[in-house]
Amino acid sequence: MALSRKDQQIKDHLAAASTRLRDIGEPDLAGAVSFVLSPDGLPWLRRVRADDGPTERTHLIPTMPSAERDHLHAAAKEAGDDLSRLATQGLREFVSGAFRPAPLPTSPWGSASNATSVNLNLSVDADAKAAAAEYAQQEGVAERLGWKPPRRLRPANVARAYLLHTFPMFEGWPLAEMAEHYRTTESAAAVASRFGYPEDLVLLALEREGLRVYELEVTEGGRGLSEEERAEIVRRAAAGESVRALAADYGVAIMAVHRVVADAKPKPRRKTLSAQQRAEIAARYAAGASADSLAERFGVHVNTIYRYAKSTP
Known part of the structure; x- marks a missing residue:
């Protein structure tokens, strides 16, 4: 700059x-x-300023599953520490290079925790937040740290990554074994009972193992649907039986049947355009063709047209 x-x-x-x-x-x-x-001078000046007295504060509100927020609150209370203070420290260490935030964990689309996302309200040093935002936007920073897309590397997510780095989740948990029990016949509630962990944390742990977990797929008896039952549901639904009747037969929620049927459908493959096609898109768009007409012509989403039209020289 x-x-x-x-x-x-x-x-x-x-x-x-x-x-x-x-x-x-x-x-x-x-x-x-x-x-x-x-290069070490700026972080030092920021620390000195912070030690000189009160500084201007600003809000920082990362979003996360409710179980993660509860874990962070409980861990900070047990450690006698303050999440806002730690978040400010994390922002400063990010700028100084002392902390390299790993990309945040994500849950598969449609999983239970995505329906229970909440905000963690933090009050951080305004200068630390501004410096972190400026540093995150520097060319190549997000790419070097593995953040995709790069825009996800912002102060709120840096603070969240630092808090999870300070208070890790699921340390010592037999995650692979828990996932195997869930994959076979046990519900998330049954897995939680078997291993003695809170059910909300078990749901999140299974999702972090790459499993799509639905709280509604639990029967009245606490047993999840087996692979054979899932296959039978898919077969009967394809034959024309109603979702309501299948839900009643298997003792699960209607939404659970919808999910089982949806999971069985083949996922469409993303169409890949050649370099020649991308160049043609850019040329036609520059000549006045509409994005909608180009999307229909090449069989892609209109956002893909805009992306190629702007990125292709």
């Missing part, structure tokens, strides 16, 4: 001051001035 004329002048004066101090035999003072100009 180019400096303003005034900022560049101050930087030059500090560099000259460091050289002058060294020339007159004050190497310690010269080193201190040089340190302020170094």
